[in-house]
Amino acid sequence: MSTLTFTLMTQDDFAIFWPTFKAIVAEQHTYAIDPDISYEAAYSLWCQVPKATYAVRDSAGELVGSYYLKANAAGPGGHVCNCGYMVTAAARGKGVAHAMCEHSQQLARTHDFKAMQFNAVVATNEAAVALWQRLGFSIVGTVPKAYCHATQGLVDSYVMHKFL
Numbered sequence: 001m002s003t004l005t006f007t008l009m010t011q012d013d014f015a016i017f018w019p020t021f022k023a024i025v026a027e028q029h030t031y032a033i034d035p036d037i038s039y040e041a042a043y044s045l046w047c048q049v050p051k052a053t054y055a056v057r058d059s060a061g062e063l064v065g066s067y068y069l070k071a072n073a074a075g076p077g078g079h080v081c082n083c084g085y086m087v088t089a090a091a092r093g094k095g096v097a098h099a100m101c102e103h104s105q106q107l108a109r110t111h112d113f114k115a116m117q118f119n120a121v122v123a124t125n126e127a128a129v130a131l132w133q134r135l136g137f138s139i140v141g142t143v144p145k146a147y148c149h150a151t152q153g154l155v156d157s158y159v160m161h162k163f164l
Contacts, residue, residue, distance in 0.1 A: 009066055014046065016063050020086055020089070021042055022037075052068065056099070064090070064096050067083055067086070067100045069104050070082055072119070081108045083116065083118070120147065122149065
């Protein structure tokens with residue numbers, strides 16, 4: 001993928017991103033988010049609850065993905081962060097998720113997070129599992145039949161972790 005630009009996501013950015021968000025959630029292959037989520041609830045979940053949310057653009061200025069960074073837990077668990085990543089259909093397989101994950105790890109370090117944890121990586125999402133493993137994440141747990149995949153039924157989810 002060409003050079004990517006990371007900027008804090010604005011409301012206008014989310015409006016552009018919304019069709020991607022809605023399509024990924026509606027597909028029911030990777031995210032445990034209600035497929036009927038409203039625009040307002042999605043904006044809150046993706047942009048207002050997290051510590052930071054980024055819009056990612058390619059060299060032509062096209063929005064190709066987004067990610068958020070937030071604490072995985074509060075208080076004594078607040079030193080571990082969590083991220084969510086979404087890539088537009090047209091940009092998949094071009095290194096956007098890889099770049100977002102690396103960017104998010106750098107950002108997490110600046111916020112003093114000591115580790116990053118993904119709570120529910122759907123086991124059938126083999127591309128994501130392999131990418132996270134290449135980037136140093138380990139599967140530290142399997143939650144049996146934790147995700148109701150739209151076409152494969154009940155499938156496992158992984159908890160993946162990396163010290164920063």
